[in-house]
Amino acid sequence: MMLWKTNRHIKLCQMMKGDKVMRKATGTFPISTILIVCCLGGIASGFSGGNGSEGEPYQISNKTQLEQVNNDLSAHYILLNSIDLTGTTYPQPVIAPFVSASTSGLTGSFDGDGHAIIGASVQASGSNYIGLFGYVRAGGEIKNLGVENCNMRGRYEVGGLVGRVSAGTFTNCYTTGQVNGSGKVGGLAGYNDGGDFIKCHSTAQVTSPSSRVGGLLGFHSNGGVITDSYATGPVQGTDYVGGLVGQSGTNGTISRSYYDGSVIGSGLSIGGLVGISEGTISDCYSTGSVRGNDWVGGLAGGHCSSSGASSYSMSRCYSDAFVEATSTNPTSGACGITAVNGGVLTACFWDVESCDTDVAYTIKSGSYPNYVYTPVYNNPGATEGKTTVEMRTRSTFTGAGWDFNAETTNGTDDLWHMPYGVADSPMLSLQRDIPGDWGGRYGVDTTDFTILAEAWGLSVGNAGYNDVCDLVDDDTIGIDDFALFIQNWLAGIY
Ligand SMILES: [Ca+2]
Ligand SMILES: [Ca+2]
Numbered sequence: 001m002m003l004w005k006t007n008r009h010i011k012l013c014q015m016m017k018g019d020k021v022m023r024k025a026t027g028t029f030p031i032s033t034i035l036i037v038c039c040l041g042g043i044a045s046g047f048s049g050g051n052g053s054e055g056e057p058y059q060i061s062n063k064t065q066l067e068q069v070n071n072d073l074s075a076h077y078i079l080l081n082s083i084d085l086t087g088t089t090y091p092q093p094v095i096a097p098f099v100s101a102s103t104s105g106l107t108g109s110f111d112g113d114g115h116a117i118i119g120a121s122v123q124a125s126g127s128n129y130i131g132l133f134g135y136v137r138a139g140g141e142i143k144n145l146g147v148e149n150c151n152m153r154g155r156y157e158v159g160g161l162v163g164r165v166s167a168g169t170f171t172n173c174y175t176t177g178q179v180n181g182s183g184k185v186g187g188l189a190g191y192n193d194g195g196d197f198i199k200c201h202s203t204a205q206v207t208s209p210s211s212r213v214g215g216l217l218g219f220h221s222n223g224g225v226i227t228d229s230y231a232t233g234p235v236q237g238t239d240y241v242g243g244l245v246g247q248s249g250t251n252g253t254i255s256r257s258y259y260d261g262s263v264i265g266s267g268l269s270i271g272g273l274v275g276i277s278e279g280t281i282s283d284c285y286s287t288g289s290v291r292g293n294d295w296v297g298g299l300a301g302g303h304c305s306s307s308g309a310s311s312y313s314m315s316r317c318y319s320d321a322f323v324e325a326t327s328t329n330p331t332s333g334a335c336g337i338t339a340v341n342g343g344v345l346t347a348c349f350w351d352v353e354s355c356d357t358d359v360a361y362t363i364k365s366g367s368y369p370n371y372v373y374t375p376v377y378n379n380p381g382a383t384e385g386k387t388t389v390e391m392r393t394r395s396t397f398t399g400a401g402w403d404f405n406a407e408t409t410n411g412t413d414d415l416w417h418m419p420y421g422v423a424d425s426p427m428l429s430l431q432r433d434i435p436g437d438w439g440g441r442y443g444v445d446t447t448d449f450t451i452l453a454e455a456w457g458l459s460v461g462n463a464g465y466n467d468v469c470d471l472v473d474d475d476t477i478g479i480d481d482f483a484l485f486i487q488n489w490l491a492g493i494y
C-alpha cells in the first residue's frame, strides 16, 4: 500500500507541477497549489542532507526517507545508519518495484556505506521481480549494503537484495535471512541480465518448488559478472539448482568465488557451484554437500548448452563436496566435476573420497529418451580425481598452473592459498583466515603492520578508524589488538 501511495503521490505531484506551470502563465497562484508546491520542496529536503547528485547524495537515516527513494530512482543516495524495517510487511519491493523495462528501475546509486537494511519483508507470492529492490537497470548501482534477516517471497525473479537486474553494478553487498520464489530465485538476486556482482555474498536460505535456484543468483547471463563472491546458505529447488548460481547462461562469467553449504534438488542438474552452466567459470570451488535426483555434480550439475553456445569453459576449479544422487542411472548420477559435460575443462580437481565416485563427468549422446552417458575418469590436464590428502597439498594445484601466493610462475595475482593452521583444500584470496592479515599479500607482514599503525590509537567514530584492526573488539585500536597481531607475525608467509 505504501508504494501505491507513493506512486499516487508522484502522479499528484506531476499533475500539480503541470497546474503550477499553467497558472504561472496566467499569473494566478491558488493557495492549494502553493501549499502543495511547498510540500514538494519538503520531500526533496525531507532527507537528512544532500541534493541527490553523485557528489552530494541524499542522506537517509530513517524508514520514511528510505521509502522516498521511489520518488526519484535516478538520484543518488547514501545511508547514514542501519534501518530496521521489522514489523512492516510490504506487498511489493520497498524500492523500485518493476513497472516496465524502460520506465522503472533504479538508474541512480544507493550506497549503504557499510550499514544494513534489517528485517525487510516483502510478501508477494503472485508477483514477479521481488526483493528489497524490485528492478535495477543500466546505470544503477548498489554498494556497501547489507540486507539482514530479510524475508522475501515472490513468484519469478526473486532475490534478497534485488529481483531483476538488467545491467547495473553491485559491490560489497550481502544478504541474510530467507528468500522464496517459484523460479529464478537467488539469495542476493533472482535474475541477472548483464549486471556485475563484485565482492557480494549471501547466507540466506533459498527455497523454491521449481527451477533456477541459487545461493547467490537464480539466473545469470548475457555478459553478467560474478567475482570475489560467495554463498553459504542452504539451497533447495527442483531443476537447475546450484550453491552459487542456479543457471549461468551464455556469456555469464563467474570467477574467484565459492559455495560452502548444502544444495538439494529433487530433479535434474544439481551442482555445488552452479546447477547448469554454458558460461565461463574460473578459480572457483564448492564444498559442503550436493544432493539431487539425476545429473548431480560437485561443481556443476550440467556443463552443457541449452542455447547452442559453442564455447564455454571451467578452469582451475575444485570440489571437495559430498555428492549424492538418488537416480539409479549408474553414470549420470553423482559425478566429481559435472554430470554432463559439453564444454572445455582445464585443471579441475575433485576429492574422490568425499564424492565417492571416480567419474569426473559423462559425455551425453543419443536422443531423448534414450540418451547414452559415457563416463570419463581421470583426464590429466582437464579433470583429475584426488585423495583428500592430495586435495590438501599445495603442489597438486601449483603443479597445474593455479596462481597461488608465494609463487610467481603461475601469476602474481595470488588468487589461492592453503588454509592456515588446519589441513584443508585451498582457499581464495577473498578469504583471509589469519587474524592480522588484513591487507597486501596473504600472510601477516609489514603491509599489515602499516595498516595497523595507521589506525593506531583511534576509536570508532574517529577519522581513519579501521574496524578490521580491532582484533580484541572494544572499538579502539590499541595494545590489545597489537598483542594478538604480534602472535601471528609472519604467519602464512612462505
Ligand atoms: Ca602467484
Ligand atoms: Ca597480508
Ligand SMILES: [Ca+2]
Binding pocket: 470, 471, 472, 473, 474, 475, 476, 477, 478, 480, 481
Ligand atoms: Ca581493540
